[in-house]
Amino acid sequence: MQKLVLIRHGESVWNHENRFTGWTDVDLSANGYTQAHKAGQILKQHGYNFDIGFTSVLKRAIKTLHYVLEELDHLWIPVEKSWRLNERFYGALQGLNKDETIAKYGAEQVQKWRRDPNEHPPAITKDDDRYPGKDLRYQHLTERELPLTENLSETMDRVLPFWQEHIMPAMRLNQKVIISAHGNSLRALVKYIDKLTDEEVTNLEIPTGTPLVYELDDQFNRIKHYYLE
Numbered sequence: 645m646q647k648l649v650l651i652r653h654g655e656s657v658w659n660h661e662n663r664f665t666g667w668t669d670v671d672l673s674a675n676g677y678t679q680a681h682k683a684g685q686i687l688k689q690h691g692y693n694f695d696i697g698f699t700s701v702l703k704r705a706i707k708t709l710h711y712v713l714e715e716l717d718h719l720w721i722p723v724e725k726s727w728r729l730n731e732r733f734y735g736a737l738q739g740l741n742k743d744e745t746i747a748k749y750g751a752e753q754v755q756k757w758r759r760d761p762n763e764h765p766p767a768i769t770k771d772d773d774r775y776p777g778k779d780l781r782y783q784h785l786t787e788r789e790l791p792l793t794e795n796l797s798e799t800m801d802r803v804l805p806f807w808q809e810h811i812m813p814a815m816r817l818n819q820k821v822i823i824s825a826h827g828n829s830l831r832a833l834v835k836y837i838d839k840l841t842d843e844e845v846t847n848l849e850i851p852t853g854t855p856l857v858y859e860l861d862d863q864f865n866r867i868k869h870y871y872l873e
């Protein structure tokens with residue numbers, strides 16, 4: 645049996661302001677900073693330690709992992725960052741207030757954009773300042789990999805190769821792994837590990853800054869999962 649720990653970043657400034665974030669690189673809020681430290685303390689109380697960490701290239705997830713590892717006095721372990729663990733790219737919704745968007749387009753449409761695994765939020769164009777092709781950190785990506793919008797299925801398509809090629813090999817070496825990522829990149833991963841249907845994943849919400857433990861068998865099938873609080 646192996647334990648894998650997933651954590652969604654602590655509350656971000658835009659979570660606090662209720663704005664669609666996606667790949668926008670916003671910082672943790674003061675509350676998010678506290679949540680990240682508390683998550684580290686809880687993991688410490690339960691005797692957790694890690695051999696390797698994985699995170700996205702967005703500072704809210706990077707900092708959350710950093711503060712967790714700081715509490716564990718584990719800042720020295722290797723941390724691998726990948727755009728593949730980024731939040732779902734929320735297209736033209738990025739930056740908009742969620743309630744204002746509901747007022748404009750209706751609750752049903754906004755809920756579809758947020759939770760229907762096959763629904764695309766409105767796309768940006770390549771001349772938009774939010775286009776990742778303009779951002780240094782994504783310069784090595786191919787044009788096909790650079791999103792203009794993304795649904796959860798597409799997020800899953802780019803998360804899973806990273807799971808298979810980086811995270812699973814570490815676990816096969818019996819390394820203890822922590823992954824600090826985002827609401828929707830973690831929903832994509834959990835959909836895969838828990839073999840959830842499209843309908844089941846629609847109702848899955850992952851809270852910020854709360855360690856989620858997966859106990860997995862040798863084939864990486866889930867035995868059980870639970871939050872540490």
Ligand SMILES: O=C(O)[C@H](O)COP(=O)(O)O
Binds near residue numbers: 663666
């Ligand atoms: O990108 C965002 O806005 C949030 O991190 C996740 O938002 P959601 O709960 O609307 O998918």
